[in-house]
Amino acid sequence: MHEQRPTVTQQITPTVTITLFPIPTEEANPGGIVVGADGNLWFTEVERSRIGRITPVGIITEFLVPASGQPVDITAGPDGALWFPELNSTTMQIGRITLTGTVTVLKVQATNWQPSRIVAGPDGNLWLTETSGNTVDRMTPTGSITAFAIPTAASQPRDIALGPDGNLWFVEYQSSKIGRITIAGDITEFPIPTEYCYPESITAGPDGNMWYTEPYGNKIGRITPAGATAEFAIPTAVSGPIGIAAGPDGNLWFAELSANQIGRITPTGTVTEFPVPSPGSHPRDIVAGPDENIWFTDYGGNYIGRITP
Secondary structure, three states: OOOOOOOEEEEEEOOEEEEEEEOOOOOOOEEEEEEOOOOOEEEEEOOOOEEEEEOOOOOEEEEEOHHHOEEOOOEEOOOOOEEEEEEOOOOEEEEEEOOOOOEEEEEOOOOOOOEEEEEEOOOOOEEEEEOOOOEEEEEOOOOOEEEEEOOOOOOOEEEEEEOOOOOEEEEEOOOOEEEEEOOOOOEEEEEOOOOOOOOOOEEEOOOOOEEEEEOOOOEEEEEOOOOOEEEEEOOOOOOOEEEEEEOOOOOEEEEEOOOOEEEEEOOOOOEEEEEOOOOOOOEEEEEEOOOOOEEEEEOOOOEEEEEEO
C-alpha cells in the first residue's frame, strides 16, 4: 500500500497559481478531461482503465471501466452522461458513465475500428474521429454509426470540436489539415500553412474562430469559419503544444506536453507561459472549469491540475 502524495500548490506569478491534485491510483496517466453536467470535472485514466471525477475543491473519485479498456478521450453527452472511446487489444468500443458512476459499454460491430476523439454534436448525436478507417463517424445514443470518408487518404483524424457555425471541426494529424463536417456529412478540408506540423487538438475560441495546436510546428493556429488561417509561434522551443481550450478570461489556454508548461494566447496572438510545478509532468488535455479556473491533466506527473488565472 502506497502513501497518498500531497497536493502541490505554487504561486507562479502574482496573479496565477497552479495546484496539483494527486490521482489515488498510481501511474494512471490521465488523458482527456471535460466538465460534466454535475459541475465536476471528469477525466480518463488511460493506463489504469478508469474514469475519474474531481470536484472543484479537488476531491477525486475513480470508477473502473469494464474489460480493461483504455479510455482515451471523454465528452459530456446529450443525455447528461459522459461518453468515451475505449481501446484494448480485443475490441473497440464506446463507454458511457452516468453522473453516479454507472458504466456501460456499447460494442461497435466494425472491423479494426479505432475511435480517437469524441464530442457531442448539435444534432443530439455523438461525433467521433476514426483513425484506421479515415472517417468521421456519427453515432446515435443507441450506438448506430454512420461513417463519412475523409477525402485525404490516411489523414489520421484526431481531435474534433463543435464550431460556432454549427459544424464539427477536426484536425488531420498526418496530412496537416483542418477539416470541417456538417451534420449532413459534407466534409471540407483546409491546408495548414506549416507543413508536417501534425495538428493535435482544436477548440472554438471566444472570437468566433477555431483554434488548434501544432506540436511539431511549435505554433498555435487559428482558422476562421471561411477557412482563412493564421499561426502564432510559441516562445519556448519544442514546447509540444497539445490540448487547447477557451478560458473564462477571453483567452485560449493550452498544454505544452514537452515543455511542462501551460500556455495562454490572446485572440490577437500574444503568448504567455507558466511552468507546471511537477518535474516530468507532461500536461496533456485542458478545459475551462465551472469555477472559472483552468483544469488540465498531468499525464506524466499523475495529477489533475488547476490553474487560477
